[in-house]
Amino acid sequence: MPSRGMLSAPWLAILAVWAAGCSAQETDAAGHPLLLVIGRYSGGPNPFNPQTLILNLSSDTWYRGADRLHVGDHHTADVVANRLYVAGGFSDNANGKLQIYDPLTNTWSLGPPPPVNSGAAASAVIGRSIYYCGGVSNGNQQSGPPTPACARYDVDSGMWANISSMPYAVHHASGGSDGKRYFYVFGGRTASGNTPFGPVGYTQLYDTATDEWRADLPDLPVGRGGMGPAILLDGRFHIFSGEVRCGSPGIVCPNTATGLTSTGVYTRIDRYDPVSRAWDLAPPPGMAVPRHGMYPVLGPAPPTAPALSDRQVVA
Template identity: 30%
Template sequence: MFAAKSLLVIGIFYLCSILPVTLHAETSQNGTWTTAAPAPTQRTEVAAAALEGKVYVVGGFSKPSLQNALKFAISSDMEVYDPTTNTWSIDTPLPEGRHHAGIASLDGFLYVIGGFTKAFLSIWHAVPTVYQYNPSSKTWREMAPMPTARGALGVAVYQNRIYAIGGYDGKHNSAAVEIFDPEKNTWTTAAPMPTPRDHLAAATVNSRIYAIGGRPELDYHQNMSTVEEYDPHTNQWQPRSDMPTARSGITASVIGDRIYVLGGESGEGTFATNEAYTPANDRWQVMAPMPTARHGLGSAVVNERLYVIGGGPTPGGSFSQVNEVFTPPKSATLKE
């Protein structure tokens, strides 16, 4: 009897000792999250990009206050996060407030493209403006405007060009794909996106650009799971596997050969969803969800870690200063 009880106790002890390791292993297969220093201000509908090892968070809506009431809480702020020191600093604000703008980092400069601003009593006035930020001089410069004014667009970079994709022009969805050459300060037009939409995400992997998710006519009750691939060399689009979860108001960043698509909103609430797409095999995998569900968030990658910042925890006008960090799984290939 004593021997049997001893074996039972030893068995329970052994099970308890290995269980946390097993759970940790299962979690790490889908990546892990940690929390970093929160942003200085609460914002949503921000634009974020990495530049010289830091994360720049620009524009959006600030939490309403008496100080920003005349601007309809539309922000021109630029806050900079340094992952090395886990600290924030305040940098030169945008020349004019923007929300739902596109953003790109290229050749040591930051570009903020399009978006919405206020006009009379509306906060949905689409603009074509392009602002270039020089981190050395800490100054902004206005560049040649987009041919098509729009906000809630997707932006991607390929071979020293910036691609502005889709969005909302103030009345309708735009299918426009316009290409900016910063060196020449000129725009050209490419084949339109097959499925016009706004609040989408765009990302580049290898030699292709992907337009992911979104919504029609600003309506998050009709979220899309659509994924379309653009080949800059042939100027052609083709459909790819749908995203597992139809979402809009999302953000996307690339680590290695995968696109991670995070967050979003619908009529029922916000998403903590984190889904990874591997273009090489046209497959999606559900990854570890964000600790904080939100939409209108920004993301950027520094040293193989994905920083997801700001955004609204509830649909519509809500705000946060959350800064959560995703570390992808070490395995080189997503599970089938």
């Protein structure tokens, strides 16, 4: 995403978009920050929706951009140099694709295919590289196993390179980075296919300088998947809401102690401090509307946002 030093009044948009869609922030030709929303399912007789919806955060107005080349869901979405890179996913042959959107020309193009062919992977940006890990192998929603495989995409060369695999194969995990050296993968699922079974709380850390992983860090306190990216804000990674399957082994819904609702989604927001290597909970009430399949984005608040403080979480 753009350098957060360039952003004023950071605002966290928690988006309930089309089924397992994604969002990212860019700017238009005038420098106005934009929030892009894409997904797949929008209801009605034709649920496979290729639309690119764009919110101008300066004017707080929506408009429609060019349609995507391949409709799908469970992509990763990362912004480097004001271009949106959408990798992998499920549906309409989105898996195995890298789709690139340029807001200045309002065009989508295809980049080189990722060497890791999956849906529901985790990703993050460090420098001018995108790190992509895990997911459901081959985008096979019925029976594809989780993969531990990882790759790095270099924006300048336009080339992918394989990197060391994760210690644990997961999908629907939460990816994040410190923007400098370390790529984190939090939680996720270990069951095959696009299912909410097998939630885990692993904290997996990749060192880009040594091409090595470690998985001996404190676990996410409540294992789950479907949280979207891990947002680094005020020195801590934030893990929002997420999902499990009620009635599966060890899962009883609701559970007020963990913030689990009767529908299998969480109200909790977990925070991880990479310096102290400790977890805590964000202050109550947590997620005002618990959900999964969202895509949190850090950016400037729209002018109509309530002036609660200079840092807000909006759901």
